[in-house]
Amino acid sequence: MTVLLTGGTGYIGSHTATALSEAGHEVILLDNFCNSHRAILERLEKIVGKSVPCIEGDVRDTALVKRTLQEYGVEVVIHLAGLKAVGESVKTPLNYYENNVHGTLSLLRAMDEADVNNMIFSSSATVYGDPQYLPIDEDHPLAPTNPYGRTKLYIEQILEDHVRANDNIKVVNLRYFNPVGSHSSALLGEDPRGIPNNLMPFMARVASGELKELSVFGDDYPTMDGTGVRDYIHVVDLAEGHVAALEFLPRSTGFETFNLGTGSGFSVLQVIQSYEVACGKKIPYQIVKRRPGDIASCYTDPNKANAVLKWKANRSLSEMCLSSWDFQRRLN
Ligand SMILES: NC(=O)c1ccc[n+]([C@@H]2O[C@H](COP(=O)([O-])OP(=O)(O)OC[C@H]3O[C@@H](n4cnc5c(N)ncnc54)[C@H](O)[C@@H]3O)[C@@H](O)[C@H]2O)c1
Known part of the structure; x- marks a missing residue:
């Protein structure tokens, strides 16, 4: 199929472009580079063995997007473009509503x-808010606790209404848990502009000496060691989830939601330990106060995705940490 990836040069987009290309699909990227680097394009070319067309532009430029869809004969859009930092969304909510x-x-x-009638949408586990039960399945109530999460929920609702009003439109809505790690080539990975917001890229920069120490936000949660527990998923598993979602589209009947995660939770301290093994160094860290809005534990019930998409996240925490470190070392 011919697939347009909005936000295609970002962290998840670049890995997804690789997985789709390897599965024989034609890939076109569209990105405004607000949180990615043009150098990704050369690296993608090295991995997939051919140049990947990329349109520099904003998804809010309707005419440009329409032209791109027509020019390339796009059949499916994977919509990854968006702003994603929870803290920033609290400070500048309008930017988040505007962009997302x-x-x-x-x-x-x-x-x-x-x-063009088919879309795969990048949603987030953030739409569930504070877990009312664990593991979280797709029927869990939706109650995001910050503007970023609300943008994702509103988009889901818009998509659902759009599908309800149009028999020919199909949307696969993917709620990602916590993507981490890097491509095996070490050419792609998470390399955000500025100070990373997420645990693993932050830890990678501490391990490389670029940042001094890691802050662990709270060690008094009701978890195995008091630190927050999350469902980390290897970004290559996640990318393969998009290939499975694309293959599912012809069988789908409208709007379908899937949680993409492993189903296992790891605490911050467990991730630090695993990263220390991967990089062969101690990661200096300090326990600090809980962050407002953070939750104790969050992990998915992956059964629906496993059964319907015939997809499973298989890569281990140690593979996530090793691949992240390989990528970080190549950057330095
Ligand atoms: N990384 C995560 O932890 C995570 C978890 C759940 C959901 N998601 C969602 O997955 C998607 C991709 O996330 P990511 O981690 O790859 O983030 P990313 O920031 O690396 O990628 C997003 C890409 O979108 C581009 N972009 C942003 N706004 C744009 C616009 N208006 N027009 C064109 N391009 C634009 C950015 O330049 C960037 O390349 C996002 O929608 C994010 O909300 C991410």
Whole structure:
């Protein structure tokens, strides 16, 4: 199939582009590079053995997106473009609604005008908010606790309404848990602009000496060692989840949601230990106060994705840490 990836040069987009290309699909990227680097394109070319077309532009530019869809004969859009930092979304909510929600509306208009009817959407486990039970399945109530999570929930609702109103439109809604790690080539990985917001890229920069120490936000949660527990998923497993979702689209009947995670939770201290083994160094860290809005534990019930998409996240925590460190070392 011919697939447009919005946000395709970002962390998850670049890995997904590789997995799709390896599975024989034609891939086109569209990105405004607000959180990614142009150098990704050369690295992608090295991995997939051919150049990957990339349009520099914003999903809010409806005319540009429409032209791109028509010019390349796009059949499916994987919509990854968006802002994703929870803390930043609390400080600048309008930027988040503008970019994520308005961006999606503009994209949907362009898709309508170009008669492109299939979308895979990058949603997030953040839409569930504080877990009311664990593991979290797709029927868990939705109650995001911050503007970023609300943008994802509103987009999901817009997509659901759009599908309900149009028999020919299909959307696969993927709620990612915590993607980490890097491609085996060490050419792709998580390399955010500025100070990383997420645990593993932050830890990678501490291990490389770029940052002094890691802050662990709270050690008094009701978990195995008091630190927060999350469902970390190797980004290559996640990328393969998109290939499975694409293959599922013809069988789908409208709007379908899947949680993508491993189903296992690891605490911050367990991740630090595993990273120390991977990089062969101690990671200096300090326990600090809990962060407002953080939750104790969050992990998925992956059964629906396993059964319906015929996909499973198999890579271990140690593979996640080793691949992250390989990528970080190559950067330095
Ligand atoms: N990484 C995670 O932990 C995580 C978890 C759950 C969901 N998600 C979602 O997955 C998607 C991809 O996340 P990621 O980790 O690869 O983030 P990323 O920041 O690495 O990638 C997003 C890409 O979108 C681009 N972009 C942003 N706004 C744009 C716009 N208006 N027009 C065009 N391009 C734009 C950025 O330049 C970037 O390359 C996001 O929608 C994010 O909310 C990520």
